[in-house]
Amino acid sequence: MLTQTEPSLRDALAHARDLAQAQIEAALAPHAGPVAEAMRYACTGGKGLRGFLVIESARLHGLAPGMAAPAAGAIEALHAYSLVHDDLPCMDDDDLRRGQPTVHRKWDEATAVLAGDALQTLAFELIGHLPCSAEARLNLMISLAEAAGVGGMVGGQALDIAAETAAEPLTLAEITRLQAGKTGALIEWSAMAGPRMAGADPTALGQYAKHLGLAFQIADDILDVEGDAATVGKAVGKDDAAGKATFVSHLGLDGAKARAAELVDMACDALSDYGQEAQSLRAAAAFVIARDS
Amino acid sequence: MLTQTEPSLRDALAHARDLAQAQIEAALAPHAGPVAEAMRYACTGGKGLRGFLVIESARLHGLAPGMAAPAAGAIEALHAYSLVHDDLPCMDDDDLRRGQPTVHRKWDEATAVLAGDALQTLAFELIGHLPCSAEARLNLMISLAEAAGVGGMVGGQALDIAAETAAEPLTLAEITRLQAGKTGALIEWSAMAGPRMAGADPTALGQYAKHLGLAFQIADDILDVEGDAATVGKAVGKDDAAGKATFVSHLGLDGAKARAAELVDMACDALSDYGQEAQSLRAAAAFVIARDS
Numbered sequence: 001m002l003t004q005t006e007p008s009l010r011d012a013l014a015h016a017r018d019l020a021q022a023q024i025e026a027a028l029a030p031h032a033g034p035v036a037e038a039m040r041y042a043c044t045g046g047k048g049l050r051g052f053l054v055i056e057s058a059r060l061h062g063l064a065p066g067m068a069a070p071a072a073g074a075i076e077a078l079h080a081y082s083l084v085h086d087d088l089p090c091m092d093d094d095d096l097r098r099g100q101p102t103v104h105r106k107w108d109e110a111t112a113v114l115a116g117d118a119l120q121t122l123a124f125e126l127i128g129h130l131p132c133s134a135e136a137r138l139n140l141m142i143s144l145a146e147a148a149g150v151g152g153m154v155g156g157q158a159l160d161i162a163a164e165t166a167a168e169p170l171t172l173a174e175i176t177r178l179q180a181g182k183t184g185a186l187i188e189w190s191a192m193a194g195p196r197m198a199g200a201d202p203t204a205l206g207q208y209a210k211h212l213g214l215a216f217q218i219a220d221d222i223l224d225v226e227g228d229a230a231t232v233g234k235a236v237g238k239d240d241a242a243g244k245a246t247f248v249s250h251l252g253l254d255g256a257k258a259r260a261a262e263l264v265d266m267a268c269d270a271l272s273d274y275g276q277e278a279q280s281l282r283a284a285a286a287f288v289i290a291r292d293s
Numbered sequence: 294m295l296t297q298t299e300p301s302l303r304d305a306l307a308h309a310r311d312l313a314q315a316q317i318e319a320a321l322a323p324h325a326g327p328v329a330e331a332m333r334y335a336c337t338g339g340k341g342l343r344g345f346l347v348i349e350s351a352r353l354h355g356l357a358p359g360m361a362a363p364a365a366g367a368i369e370a371l372h373a374y375s376l377v378h379d380d381l382p383c384m385d386d387d388d389l390r391r392g393q394p395t396v397h398r399k400w401d402e403a404t405a406v407l408a409g410d411a412l413q414t415l416a417f418e419l420i421g422h423l424p425c426s427a428e429a430r431l432n433l434m435i436s437l438a439e440a441a442g443v444g445g446m447v448g449g450q451a452l453d454i455a456a457e458t459a460a461e462p463l464t465l466a467e468i469t470r471l472q473a474g475k476t477g478a479l480i481e482w483s484a485m486a487g488p489r490m491a492g493a494d495p496t497a498l499g500q501y502a503k504h505l506g507l508a509f510q511i512a513d514d515i516l517d518v519e520g521d522a523a524t525v526g527k528a529v530g531k532d533d534a535a536g537k538a539t540f541v542s543h544l545g546l547d548g549a550k551a552r553a554a555e556l557v558d559m560a561c562d563a564l565s566d567y568g569q570e571a572q573s574l575r576a577a578a579a580f581v582i583a584r585d586s
Binding site for chain 1: 321323324326327328329332374378381383384401402403404406407409410411413414415417418421422426427428430431434435437438439441442443444447448450451452454455
């Protein structure tokens with residue numbers, strides 16, 4: 001399936017990324033200086049998967065990409081903030097992100113802290129300006145806060161950091177919970193954004209994204225073992241070097257691949273009510289485990 | 294005036310602080326672990342001026358303190374996030390805040406980054422749950438994002454950091470602009486929150502807060518020269534040691550005090566339409582330049 005749909009998926013991802021980036025650029029246009037520059041820089045490159053999920057889930061609910069674009073920009077800004085802070089020396093201490101120097105390497109740590117901070121703020125600002133009802137915008141804002149905060153993404157990050165100094169490696173259940181926060185929450189928000197904008201039930205797309213998010217993270221663990229740093233765009237082999245428990249260390253490479261494939265099937269099954277209209281979301285699910293970066 | 298009103302102002306500040314803190318505690322109740330603990334810790338102590346401005350401006354517009362409390366919690370959480378990140382080694386590198394060890398000293402830098410991040414998120418979450426119209430909540434959310442982001446607070450922070458390595462000390466106009474972002478934007482948001490919740494015109498309270506915010510920062514510069522570290526609750530004498538341009542370095546101690554007093558008068562003048570009802574806001578204006586911490 002992937003070979004067939006990849007070119008059009010690639011186009012759709014690029015299109016969604018352009019829409020998201022245009023929103024971010026427009027919001028930052030009045031601002032100069034290193035922090036604003038670092039914000040722009042942090043939002044370039046990347047797969048744009050989260051923005052794509054926003055655009056596609058909106059399309060499935062009859063909303064044009066242009067209408068959904070501010071929400072795509074919001075989730076990409078929020079994701080970029082998390083990467084900028086995650087890369088800091090006191091966190092993962094990474095020099096490379098998306099094949100380019102990380103923000104604190106290109107500028108400095110203070111600029112990276114502030115750029116990340118302001119990118120989070122920008123996400124909420126962009127949602128405030130969506131062309132949908134006040135109720136829908138509030139729904140998106142509250143759900144984004146829940147997904148991003150200590151009960152979601154930051155909570156997952158905190159578990160990840162605690163695991164580094166824990167006496168025992170994490171169990172599979174603990175890794176799954178950690179990833180549901182760290183990666184899963186924003187991916188779920190993205191796929192649920194469309195129905196939420198339209199005032200529709202987001203349950204099916206939430207299920208899709210839940211499986212997709214976990215498959216995505218398993219694929220990340222596999223890339224850390226099998227990937228090439230130049231293609232992946234960041235350092236690889238870090239988990240093993242750090243003796244970190246991952247899906248691969250628990251399930252083995254073949255077991256992890258089988259689990260990821262199973263999750264992709266479950267993700268696709270959740271889309272059944274949407275029929276052929278959801279084909280690009282199915283292709284995206286296949287893509288997250290077939291990608292090389 | 295201050296001597297007369299200080300006891301009741303002190304009570305009103307404490308009451309607003311309790312209301313704000315209860316909102317933050319309730320939102321954090323389901324969460325355990327060091328990041329959630331650090332979030333709670335960062336929100337204790339402090340003057341609670343911003344939450345007080347929310348509660349009082351709401352009262353002036355007929356809204357009970359209990360109704361406005363989530364917005365008071367939101368602005369105190371957002372303010373706490375800015376302090377936690379501002380104290381980081383890569384920023385101001387402070388060991389002491391509100392008389393206690395800073396978050397990165399009590400825990401570590403990663404916890405401080407994450408706690409600050411999640412406190413910002415919490416601010417938006419709390420606004421989402423205010424018991425007022427969807428339009429009013431959106432108005433508060435968008436204005437908070439504008440006040441906190443690269444065009445407001447973070448923009449002021451960025452100017453402050455840039456000034457440290459600038460060839461020339463900042464002019465008075467530049468310091469004023471810097472402070473309007475760094476301190477002023479959140480203070481203005483706080484005083485405008487009441488009318489915004491009520492769907493009323495926030496202009497007069499915005500004017501009040503604009504003068505108040507600048508007076509507040511001039512008082513901070515004076516405290517850095519005249520204050521006692523134990524009473525102030527953080528290091529003093531830092532500006533002079535760093536050769537930093539401040540309101541005091543430009544205007545002299547007496548000039549700075551005169552300017553602050555003039556701004557307090559202007560702040561009080563802006564309240565004329567509110568009559569006697571605004572007495573506590575007038576007392577607060579007097580307090581910001583008479584405080585010893």
